[in-house]
Amino acid sequence: MAGVDFNMPILVVDDYKTMLRIIRNLLKQLGFNNVDEATDGSVALQKLRDKKYGLVISDWNMEPMSGLQLLKEVRADQRLNDLPFIMVTAESKSENVVAAKEAGVTNYIIKPFNAATLKTKLTAVIGQF
Amino acid sequence: MDGAHSGGTNRRGGQADPLRAELERRLQLLADHGQRADPKDITAAVESIMATVEGDLSAVNLKLYAEIEALGRYIESAKAEIAEVRPDEIRDQHLPTATDELEAIVGATEQATNQILEAVESIEEVAGEVDEAKSEKITGAVTQVYEACNFQDITGQRITKVVTALQEIERKVDALLAAFGEEMARNQIKRRQAEAASKDDEKSLMNGPASPNEAVSQEDIDALLASFD
Incomplete structure (x- = not known):
């Protein structure tokens, strides 16, 4: 089994700049330094179409394009549809989780979260590291 | 035409004017007791409703008048209460x-x-x-x-x-x-x-932190204080 590529590009999407910074720092602690940022779904989608990423970590509640819409766009795009996609959101109702799962989310993290949860979910998505 | 209409008890018949006078008299009484409804407005509303009423002006019709009066008072009272909420x-x-x-x-x-x-x-x-x-x-x-x-x-x-x-x-x-x-x-x-008439000057000075666009800097405060020297 091939090891985890710590240099793979990761796109973090959140409309709160502090959250982008926190996730970037936590990823850095875990060894992932190749992190890009986007502040809403439409900006993220453009970045995903312009560059090959290994993982998306996205918030849900953003405008004009939400994280769920971004996920649906990603899954509808032949070149992106197998991209691992983790939703990190305060939307914790079961119907949200169901909707995200039906749209093809790879994993789901509830805010507020801790570093251990982020590592566990990353491991589940990209493999042990 | 049925007999009731031709009997003159319909509001569109000969008793319409006495009814209107009675209604206005009652509404005027309300106004004299501090109610603010314009009697003409309520009369117009009552007439509009009565225009749809067929048959004799019976006890039922009179009850309707009373109900509408009560409704008018209720509306006025509600308006006053809403106004009090500012x-x-x-x-x-x-x-x-x-x-x-x-x-x-x-x-x-x-x-x-x-x-x-x-x-x-x-x-x-x-x-x-x-x-x-x-x-x-x-x-x-x-x-x-x-x-x-x-x-x-x-x-x-x-x-x-x-x-x-x-x-x-x-x-x-x-x-x-x-x-x-x-x-x-x-x-x-x-x-x-x-x-x-009842302004409390000291209370009006307690507004908590100013919003960022209204905030005054420490330098401004120091300058203001220095201006008293």
């Missing part, structure tokens, strides 16, 4: 102030969180310059700070929900004011007169 002030002062304050909270917490993150990032850099045990300790503490800073996102989202709710209330109050505008204007004049 919806114009709610829309023009309280809601905008609340929204501004909440947005200021989001801005202030974001700024503070960024400062905390910046400081902690500097500390984390030091972790690479010390021995492994200390480095682990520093990194652990730094991670806890990162985790704690999640609060800014969560509180920001909660506050945004409250702001949205306030905007919805503002729309409802707007609709209320559009419906009872004249009543509000009359009350506002009375209220301002009363407030001017």
Whole structure:
């Protein structure tokens, strides 16, 4: 089994700049330094179409394009549809989780979260590291 | 035509004028007791309803008059109570102030969180310059700070929900004011007169933190103080 590529590009999407910074720092602690940022779904989608990423970590509640819409766009795009996609959101109702799962989310993290949860979910998505 | 209509008891027949006179007399009585409804308006409404009533002006019709009178009184009373709630002030002062304050909270917490993150990032850099045990300790503490800073996102989202709710209330109050505008204007004049007479100067100085665009800098305060010397 091939090891985890710590240099793979990761796109973090959140409309709160502090959250982008926190996730970037936590990823850095875990060894992932190749992190890009986007502040809403439409900006993220453009970045995903312009560059090959290994993982998306996205918030849900953003405008004009939400994280769920971004996920649906990603899954509808032949070149992106197998991209691992983790939703990190305060939307914790079961119907949200169901909707995200039906749209093809790879994993789901509830805010507020801790570093251990982020590592566990990353491991589940990209493999042990 | 049925017999009741031709018998002259229909309001469109010979008794219409006495009925109208009776109704106006009763409404005038209400007005004399401090009610603010314009009798002509209510008469017009009653006539409009009575135009649809067929048959004799019986006890049922008289009861209807009484019910409509009661309805008129109820509406007037409700209008007065709504005016007392001061919806114009709610829309023009309280809601905008609340929204501004909440947005200021989001801005202030974001700024503070960024400062905390910046400081902690500097500390984390030091972790690479010390021995492994200390480095682990520093990194652990730094991670806890990162985790704690999640609060800014969560509180920001909660506050945004409250702001949205306030905007919805503002729309409802707007609709209320559009419906009872004249009543509000009359009350506002009375209220301002009363407030001017009982203004508490010391209380008016307690407004809490100023919004960022209204805030005065320490330099400005120092300059102001110095101007007294």
